[in-house]
Amino acid sequence: MKIALIGFGSVGKGVIDVLRRKTGDLKKYYGVDFQLTTVYKSDGGLHNEKGLNLEQVLQTNYKQNPSWKENFTVGDTLEDLNCQIVIEATPTNIQTGEPGLSHIKKALGSEKDVITSNKGPMAVAFRELIELARRKNRILRYEATVAGAVPVFNLVRESLQGNNIYGVKGILNGTTNYILTRMTYEHIPFKVALREAQDLGIAEANPTYDIEGIDAACKLVILANSIMGINVGFESVDRTGINEITPESIELAKNEDYVIKHIASIENNKLEVAPRLITEGSPLSIGGTLNVVSFKTDLAGEITVVGKGAGGIETASSILNDLINVAQIRGEAKRF
Amino acid sequence: MKIALIGFGSVGKGVIDVLRRKTGDLKKYYGVDFQLTTVYKSDGGLHNEKGLNLEQVLQTNYKQNPSWKENFTVGDTLEDLNCQIVIEATPTNIQTGEPGLSHIKKALGSEKDVITSNKGPMAVAFRELIELARRKNRILRYEATVAGAVPVFNLVRESLQGNNIYGVKGILNGTTNYILTRMTYEHIPFKVALREAQDLGIAEANPTYDIEGIDAACKLVILANSIMGINVGFESVDRTGINEITPESIELAKNEDYVIKHIASIENNKLEVAPRLITEGSPLSIGGTLNVVSFKTDLAGEITVVGKGAGGIETASSILNDLINVAQIRGEAKRF
Numbered sequence: 139m140k141i142a143l144i145g146f147g148s149v150g151k152g153v154i155d156v157l158r159r160k161t162g163d164l165k166k167y168y169g170v171d172f173q174l175t176t177v178y179k180s181d182g183g184l185h186n187e188k189g190l191n192l193e194q195v196l197q198t199n200y201k202q203n204p205s206w207k208e209n210f211t212v213g214d215t216l217e218d219l220n221c222q223i224v225i226e227a228t229p230t231n232i233q234t235g236e237p238g239l240s241h242i243k244k245a246l247g248s249e250k251d252v253i254t255s256n257k258g259p260m261a262v263a264f265r266e267l268i269e270l271a272r273r274k275n276r277i278l279r280y281e282a283t284v285a286g287a288v289p290v291f292n293l294v295r296e297s298l299q300g301n302n303i304y305g306v307k308g309i310l311n312g313t314t315n316y317i318l319t320r321m322t323y324e325h326i327p328f329k330v331a332l333r334e335a336q337d338l339g340i341a342e343a344n345p346t347y348d349i350e351g352i353d354a355a356c357k358l359v360i361l362a363n364s365i366m367g368i369n370v371g372f373e374s375v376d377r378t379g380i381n382e383i384t385p386e387s388i389e390l391a392k393n394e395d396y397v398i399k400h401i402a403s404i405e406n407n408k409l410e411v412a413p414r415l416i417t418e419g420s421p422l423s424i425g426g427t428l429n430v431v432s433f434k435t436d437l438a439g440e441i442t443v444v445g446k447g448a449g450g451i452e453t454a455s456s457i458l459n460d461l462i463n464v465a466q467i468r469g470e471a472k473r474f
Numbered sequence: 475m476k477i478a479l480i481g482f483g484s485v486g487k488g489v490i491d492v493l494r495r496k497t498g499d500l501k502k503y504y505g506v507d508f509q510l511t512t513v514y515k516s517d518g519g520l521h522n523e524k525g526l527n528l529e530q531v532l533q534t535n536y537k538q539n540p541s542w543k544e545n546f547t548v549g550d551t552l553e554d555l556n557c558q559i560v561i562e563a564t565p566t567n568i569q570t571g572e573p574g575l576s577h578i579k580k581a582l583g584s585e586k587d588v589i590t591s592n593k594g595p596m597a598v599a600f601r602e603l604i605e606l607a608r609r610k611n612r613i614l615r616y617e618a619t620v621a622g623a624v625p626v627f628n629l630v631r632e633s634l635q636g637n638n639i640y641g642v643k644g645i646l647n648g649t650t651n652y653i654l655t656r657m658t659y660e661h662i663p664f665k666v667a668l669r670e671a672q673d674l675g676i677a678e679a680n681p682t683y684d685i686e687g688i689d690a691a692c693k694l695v696i697l698a699n700s701i702m703g704i705n706v707g708f709e710s711v712d713r714t715g716i717n718e719i720t721p722e723s724i725e726l727a728k729n730e731d732y733v734i735k736h737i738a739s740i741e742n743n744k745l746e747v748a749p750r751l752i753t754e755g756s757p758l759s760i761g762g763t764l765n766v767v768s769f770k771t772d773l774a775g776e777i778t779v780v781g782k783g784a785g786g787i788e789t790a791s792s793i794l795n796d797l798i799n800v801a802q803i804r805g806e807a808k809r810f
Binding site for chain 2: 156160163164168287288289292293295296297298299300301319322323395397418419420421423424425426428435437438439440441442443444445446449451452454455456458459461462463467473474
């Protein structure tokens with residue numbers, strides 16, 4: 139199956155690296171032959187109808203690559219591109235969803251299945267995109283948009299079948315989890331923990347997006363729409379950041395065997411991101427940079443998944459599972 | 475699809491209750507029509523070719539049920555039974571795997587797909603059963619054998635596709651987790667916590683099976699065979715129980731932000747169940763009666779799932795997912 143990748147940042151490179159490492163195994167075990175024929179950047183694209191040399195794409199400056207085509211853009215070429223699957227991995231814009239939103243529409247509109255790691259389009263236009271995919275009889279997968287490597291949508295779809303999900307709670311942002319964990323176990327104030335996270339590259343220079351819960355709220359909107367069928371947007375999320383949490387409050391909590399966590403929750407159709415007291419040793423008490431998602435179900439009880447919420451290879455792992463799944467649905471890969 | 479259920483204990487009743495609650499939804503959303511036609515007990519069976527009345531099966535003394543047939547046994551009738559799926563839910567015998575082992579062989583041998591919650595047969599004869607199913611072109615699913623409601627095998631098969639799993643660590647027994655959690659947070663000695671667990675029905679009168687790690691070792695054997703392709707039996711598991719853990723050692727650990735957990739692990743092809751120091755706030759630090767399974771993967775990093783390891787309805791939730799999955803593979807249920 140021919141794949142076009144849009145975006146050549148950390149996730150895009152992760153996808154290429156994962157395809158490079160796994161193409162042989164996938165052929166052997168799943169009987170599927172994935173070929174990356176196109177990689178779009180903002181100023182042009184790499185394109186080879188017979189499949190790009192992935193080693194070369196990763197190691198050579200892209201403009202030196204013989205397959206580089208200046209001005210080979212999504213806008214001009216995607217619709218007529220000979221490929222079955224488009225992976226959208228451009229940066230997130232949570233106001234407009236662009237440019238990902240247009241990319242996904244164009245791909246679905248021209249009879250291609252789509253896999254995306256881009257939260258923007260899914261948070262901004264979930265219903266519209268799902269509806270478009272349905273109308274065009276296309277598959278749209280977005281496992282990587284929430285909690286990176288952690289199977290969330292796939293878990294519910296494939297492993298909790300028959301269950302009714304009536305609530306979701308989670309730690310959907312690794313940066314705030316890291317900051318709160320350091321405050322808890324190293325007894326340092328918020329500002330010190332934040333600076334440390336920035337030095338380590340865990341937090342951005344402008345950390346608003348993370349510490350005010352904007353990132354978590356976006357993911358929560360996708361969860362609400364996808365898993366609970368609630369038609370809501372970002373503006374419906376009640377948000378409180380973590381910047382006013384003091385070492386004293388954390389210490390007080392810890393003395394009573396509680397930890398303070400930045401929890402995203404969907405309860406009774408209400409979406410909220412806010413600091414909460416969590417019992418030590420309970421699933422949502424998990425620290426470090428990890429993401430945690432807990433589903434309340436009618437049969438299985440509470441089921442929680444934990445793992446890395448970021449990282450190029452980790453995010454590409456979710457995209458790979460989506461890829462194999464699309465190939466299985468299209469009859470091009472074996473199921474087990 | 476016609477289903478026969480073997481076993482009428484807590485799991486068996488859970489399965490009937492779940493089918494009672496969900497049959498309508500399953501028809502509506504998955505387009506699948508499950509009919510429970512047979513329930514085997516040790517002294518006979520309930521059987522109705524047109525489907526049993528599930529309400530009646532749950533509420534009436536089974537010997538008063540008009541569908542009750544004295545001496546309607548698995549041995550005499552299963553092979554010729556008109557059904558597509560057999561659910562094996564008899565009690566576990568980890569020495570011989572019986573009677574479950576014979577039941578599963580008989581079902582697979584007579585062209586029926588099998589779903590089991592019984593650890594015994596899978597721990598005693600994993601390879602033999604998988605091989606028999608393969609030869610007979612039958613499906614054998616056993617999600618409920620490890621960690622009750624928690625998707626483990628399905629998670630790896632459906633949601634971590636393309637990943638290489640190179641290690642597993644987990645808390646596979648809710649009773650020992652409960653005892654250690656109580657010792658940690660209530661500062662009580664092992665014997666007191668054990669007695670409390672027995673009073674609450676969490677531990678058996680003879681708690682050996684749990685506290686010496688026999689139950690966890692069985693589950694670990696199934697994980698090793700199924701997920702890591704290691705051909706090992708129960709005798710290969712290195713086991714240390716939790717009965718010698720003192721409140722003092724737990725207190726010492728806690729002062730350094732560690733908790734003591736009874737951890738089942740597969741590392742470098744070695745299987746072990748033993749008490750270990752776990753960092754507070756890390757995925758394996760989760761307490762209560764919960765089960766936890768952590769997979770080390772080459773792409774996704776460490777992925778952990780947490781949930782209830784026991785309970786009739788919870789275990790039946792895993793069986794239900796297997797049922798839907800079997801129906802999907804057989805083309806009798808819709809996929810999403």
